[in-house]
Amino acid sequence: MTPPIQADMNNIGETKEKILELLLHNGAMTAGEVSDKLQIQKSAARVHLESLKTLGAIKSKFQIEKMGRPKKVYELTEKGRELFPRKYDLFLNLVLNKIAGKKGEDEAREIVESVADDVASGIRARISQENSGGNLERSLRIISDASNEMGFVSSLEKDEKDNSYCIQSKNCILYKVASSNQKTICHGLHDRIISKSLGQSKAGVRVELKECMALGNEYCRHVIRSVA
Template identity: 25%
Template sequence: MRSRRPWPDNSRRRRTEMSRLRQLGGTQQALLCHLLRHPDGTDVESLCARLRISHNAVRQHLTALIAHGWVERAPSLPTGGRPQARFRLTGSGHELFPRNYALIASELLDAVAEKLGEDGTREMLTRLGEKLGGAEPLHGACDAEIAQALAHRLDRAGYEAIATTRGGQAQVEAFNCVFHGLARRHRHVCSFDIAFMETATGRRIEHTECIVRGGNVCRFAIAGERQPMHEHALGAKNE
């Protein structure tokens, strides 16, 4: 059986790391850029020549970057002599550099919508949300606990979410729409969020406020037990 990929929880970390790159000094930025261009790693001598600083200074910078988890030791290359220490970027180090996933995601959704139409696109996004939501089910003794667990999960994914109560109803408020650019062009993207939340919580979710549609937050209300799958699908088609 194919394992399911868990709901990602590194969006906030990625944003933080990208801002940290801009906060680093010029020498450390240049060092990281040099390692980016040498994925198999490079030695201290090469870094000294590239950065025009001493061996001791290079090692001090490397020690600091290793402590942050952005650089690691790389396997030594056979030279016939004494092995030389080599260094390379870690996965977190690579994430310091800008990514543009939204562009290709938007183009992919355009292609899917053109091929499948509105209903087909909504169904595809719903299934994807259900798949990810089912990978890590949330548990709680009541709606308030479910909302708290859901807010924590969404917050890990970068939504800046909190659990709250309105009119006696447990809700989640998300202050950051992680798909904002996509959702402005493709309103069906919200189907992914709802399907994920409903599958993860086993509850019906009402999307009562939306940032893309002019709201101050994305508000998700916990609205009782989830419908059986076939009823849920019919309801989505009739929206």
């Protein structure tokens, strides 16, 4: 049996979940084929399919037949496939532990830091393009937006009292891995992405992790402030 769809899709309803499972197992299907499998009206199946298409979970195309008119079929998008459980964190944890066991923890951390540097390089390029003036707040907003795109659910706030900034992330995309490798993931990856995105930790700017989900806090909070 297919594992249940993850919590972020629980609000789509049982019928849509069944449709996604059908498309996962059977590949592209017509509205008529879906209605037959679920024993619902074809019009109802089409409404659910179009709704899932609007959500970006499925897409449609016309399939050419040897005889007769082309038929409209629906299939999962990559976003739709991602709605089913995937144990990325489990395998990443195993990989890190294997590297640490064979090469040492320093080697594992260096690899993670190298990944962070690659991610930060892309964000820096975006900052250069969108914020050529080098405004710190604008740069941090771009970093926060990039964090959102990665799934961290981040927001940027400014503390007017000391002119510091805070990037608050409410979702840890590597929570299970970070819980077992807090220093490597939270500092070697998350901290480093933010600091390196500013340009080699940007002289005169300090990035500090004040709260961390891997340590039991409700969210991760990075404070960024200018230093003399």
